[in-house]
Structures are given as C-alpha cells and as structure tokens.
Amino acid sequence: MDIQSLRIFKAVAEYGSISKAAKELNYAQSNITTRMQQLENSLQTVLFYRHNKGVTLTAKGEVLITYADKIFRILDETKEVLRDQEEPQGPLGIGSMETTAAVHLPRFLSRYHSAYPQVDLNLKTGPTSQHIEAVLNYKLDGAFVSGPLSHPDLITKKVFSEELVLVGNSLLSQSLKSHKVDDLTLLVLHKGCFYREKLKHWLHEEGVIPSKVMEFGSLDALMGCIAAGLG
Incomplete structure (x- = not known):
C-alpha cells in the first residue's frame, strides 16, 4: 500500500x-x-x-x-x-568551546535572539573534537571550533582569529626569562581542549616538562586559580 x-x-x-x-x-x-x-x-x-x-x-x-x-x-x-518559513523558527543546537562561548559569543547570541525570537537556541560547550563528532552525527546543527579544519562532510567558515598566549603571575615572567618553565605548575582545561593540545605541542618542541599539571573543568575556575597564584 x-x-x-x-x-x-x-x-x-x-x-x-x-x-x-x-x-x-x-x-x-x-x-x-x-x-x-x-x-x-x-x-x-x-x-x-x-x-x-x-x-x-x-x-x-x-x-x-x-x-x-x-x-x-x-x-x-x-x-x-x-516548509521553510519567512522567519527562522524551531530548535537550533550550537556547540562551542567554553572560551569562545565566554569571550566571543554573548554579543552575537544576543543579536541573533533579538532578530529571530522564534528560534529555540541551545548552546552546548565542550572541546573541538567532541563538537566535530556531534555535528557529523547530526546531534548539533553547527559548532564554533578551533581550526584549521578540513573534512569532506563539513562546511567551514572562518569567523575570527585569536592570539594564543600564556597567562600567569610575575613568577611566569621570571621563569620564561630564565627558561625554567618546567619548575611551574601548569593549569589547563579538560582533555580534548584545543588550547591544551597546542600548549602541549609547544612545550614538547621546547623540551619542557612541567613539574605538575592541574586540570580544570571551567574557564572561570582556571582563571581564578591563576590569579590566586596557584600556577
């Protein structure tokens, strides 16, 4: 039938x-x-x-x-x-790295919500690798991830550029000058974080092995501990 x-x-x-x-x-x-x-x-x-x-x-x-x-x-x-409506509406799942969500997205999301109030926007933070997998498996409609990225099943567009820097107190500056970075405690985000992988690669090239690595689940907690002199 x-x-x-x-x-x-x-x-x-x-x-x-x-x-x-x-x-x-x-x-x-x-x-x-x-x-x-x-x-x-x-x-x-x-x-x-x-x-x-x-x-x-x-x-x-x-x-x-x-x-x-x-x-x-x-x-x-x-x-x-x-049927496609004149005004977008319905659910929209977007992934983002936590740092991007905290620093770059608030003003964009605010403007988007004002322009398209019928869209139910859901923002999920996490590492780049996790978001790429979610988009490929249709669990997310799109994601803000670190690049460059090349995949035959994905459409990518550069949105903004960032300068990657080390953040620390005066001890970091002194250690960098004396090349004693391996004496410091390194504070990083969870495994899978693009920035963490970049830092790990750089330290490996420099032959630096930190004395201790502390992992944090949120950017706010990490920055607060750096400000307190933990690492």
Missing part, C-alpha cells in the same frame, strides 16, 4: 465510480482498476461492491477511508511544519 494508491482509492470512493475517478485524476480507467485490485490484494480484503451504477464502499472500505483521511491530514500537517 502506497500513498498514491490511497489517493486513487479516496477518489474512487468520493465519486462512486472508477470511470469518474479516472477522468478526474487523468488516468486510464484500466490503471485505476488495476491499482484498486492491487490495493485489495495487499490488504487481503474487499474494499468496494461493484455494480452497474459504479462502486460502493464495503465495511472494510469505510474503515480504510477513515484512516486515509487521517493519513492525508497528517501529511498536510507535516508539510506545513517542515
């Missing part, structure tokens, strides 16, 4: 005649007859009483016409919901 067969069935039921339905649908009468026979065979029931004046629905046919009406109503509702 397919949608077109249901449409033909509905037309035959409404006109009470295969010939009238064929004329209305611009089909050959033999095609209508064949489709109705196929529909009855697939459902293993008789849908019409055939007589000289045309056709009349059987009890099973009456049941099917009720369900057909429901099916077509649901299809119309589905098309209406999925």
Whole structure:
C-alpha cells in the first residue's frame, strides 16, 4: 500500500465510480482498476461492491477511508511544519568551546535572539573534537571550533582569529626569562581542549616538562586559580 494508491482509492470512493475517478485524476480507467485490485490484494480484503451504477464502499472500505483521511491530514500537517518559513523558527543546537562561548559569543547570541525570537537556541560547550563528532552525527546543527579544519562532510567558515598566549603571575615572567618553565605548575582545561593540545605541542618542541599539571573543568575556575597564584 502506497500513498498514491490511497489517493486513487479516496477518489474512487468520493465519486462512486472508477470511470469518474479516472477522468478526474487523468488516468486510464484500466490503471485505476488495476491499482484498486492491487490495493485489495495487499490488504487481503474487499474494499468496494461493484455494480452497474459504479462502486460502493464495503465495511472494510469505510474503515480504510477513515484512516486515509487521517493519513492525508497528517501529511498536510507535516508539510506545513517542515516548509521553510519567512522567519527562522524551531530548535537550533550550537556547540562551542567554553572560551569562545565566554569571550566571543554573548554579543552575537544576543543579536541573533533579538532578530529571530522564534528560534529555540541551545548552546552546548565542550572541546573541538567532541563538537566535530556531534555535528557529523547530526546531534548539533553547527559548532564554533578551533581550526584549521578540513573534512569532506563539513562546511567551514572562518569567523575570527585569536592570539594564543600564556597567562600567569610575575613568577611566569621570571621563569620564561630564565627558561625554567618546567619548575611551574601548569593549569589547563579538560582533555580534548584545543588550547591544551597546542600548549602541549609547544612545550614538547621546547623540551619542557612541567613539574605538575592541574586540570580544570571551567574557564572561570582556571582563571581564578591563576590569579590566586596557584600556577
């Protein structure tokens, strides 16, 4: 049973005649007859009483016409919901690195919400690798990640550039001057963080092994501990 067969069935039921339905649908009468026979065979029931004046629905046919009406109503509702609206609306899932969400996105999200209030925006923070996987698996509509990024299944656009710097108190400055960075405690975000990986790569190239690495789950906590002189 397919949608077109249901449409033909509905037309035959409404006109009470295969010939009238064929004329209305611009089909050959033999095609209508064949489709109705196929529909009855697939459902293993008789849908019409055939007589000289045309056709009349059987009890099973009456049941099917009720369900057909429901099916077509649901299809119309589905098309209406999925049709592109003049103004964007509905859910929008966006991923972002925590630093980007804290520093860059607030003003953009505020403007976007003012322009498109019907959009239900959901922002999820996390590392770049996690967001790329979520976008590829259709769990997110898009994400702000660190680049450069090249993937055949992703469309990328550069939004802004950042300068990567080390942040610390006066001890950091002294250690950098004396090349004793490995005496310091290193404060980093969770594993998978793009900045952490960049820093790890740089330290490896410089042959520096920090005496201790402390991991934090949020940017605010990390910055607060740096300000307090923890590392």
